[in-house]
Amino acid sequence: MSKPSPNQAMNQETPMPADAPPMLECVDLTRIYREGPQDVTVLDGLELRVHAGERVAIVGSSGSGKTTLLNLLGGLDRPSRGEVRIAGESLLELGDTALGRFRNRRIGFVYQFHHLLAEFTALENAALPLIVRGLRKKRAEAIALKLLARVGMEPRADHKPGELSGGERQRVAIARALVTDPSLVLMDEPTGNLDQTTASNMMRLMDELARTSACAFVVVTHDPTVAAHQDRVLRLEGGRLTQQPAAD
Template structure:
């Protein structure tokens, strides 16, 4: 992809209701000894700007594999992922890295914060990688840390934070770039009820005001029920689920 074309696509404000994420025939096959293991099988998914979709399913059903494919962290065996009408498969590794940085926020289940950096530095890192001045990046990161209740812990390193606090820093880091798509793997798993509620309120605000799309993998029925749609991953395919429990 041409860098100029990529920048033009990503700098445009998403329009509420337009298709932001689209998967067609998404398949992921792993080799296990003498046999192939199909984790995702011709999976179909479409998510619009401003929409929040929860994905539920049993352990080992492929939920994290799906998020990794949607975020370009892994490549499918077959099929296609398109974000903002751009095919991830059409991008080389360097272009894909720039695309992810500018367009996708990712909340991992196990944080992946850098141990030698403070909470503020971790949250600001995606903007610094993008080329923003450190002072500007950290000012924006501090705003997000305040939104998740971590402003007073901004100068602490991950080893000095609880699991729930590290998760909140990871959420601030995912949102600091104002992404069009946010992928979350059990985002409230380590949070108390009050903090989880504040995170849900922030997600609602971003979905409504910035037309940010969310795909959230979770085992939490309350979190799933809060989203616009709940999809169940079973047998490598997604199907609607009216009751998230």
């Protein structure tokens, strides 16, 4: 059965069985980089499980490997050892073409620096994942426009990135990540360019999608407010994840 669309998701909840397998699972995830004559281990046997509808924040000092971890979770990099499984499928077993299709179908990614295409409008940027999937442009843009409305960007839909503020570009990037109804959304400092009101609206949208469409979120952030809003907070240190104690 296909996952409900964003509009359907607003009107129904998707209960998950208590024993459901994780939406995201990392097993012995290791990433080693070669720097001159030395090997540098950034991730060292990391384990992570995130269930459908769960929101997990990852915090840690600069250089601790948070972006490296997100790139591995999103299939943008390959591990030195171990594997990542999303919805029960191992990314390690997918070739480059199949992996690209899988990312388009299952994963939404909000990059720290947007990565919007300068020659396209906000609407065209948000619709692009659906067009890549094969939807007709008119249909893709109709769906994308609804997502832009949900992040407050419908009035700016025909503007190109150079005509938008940093916060506006980030909201377009969020709409683009959500437009395909992904099973997993990865966010790298998603509120870095957002004002407090817009950041709060984004977190409410995350809440809604996690609750109604069983979308899982992994959010890398330095913002303690964003981290505290998630179901769990994990700290990346020494190449591994540990549970962050709840704030008093």
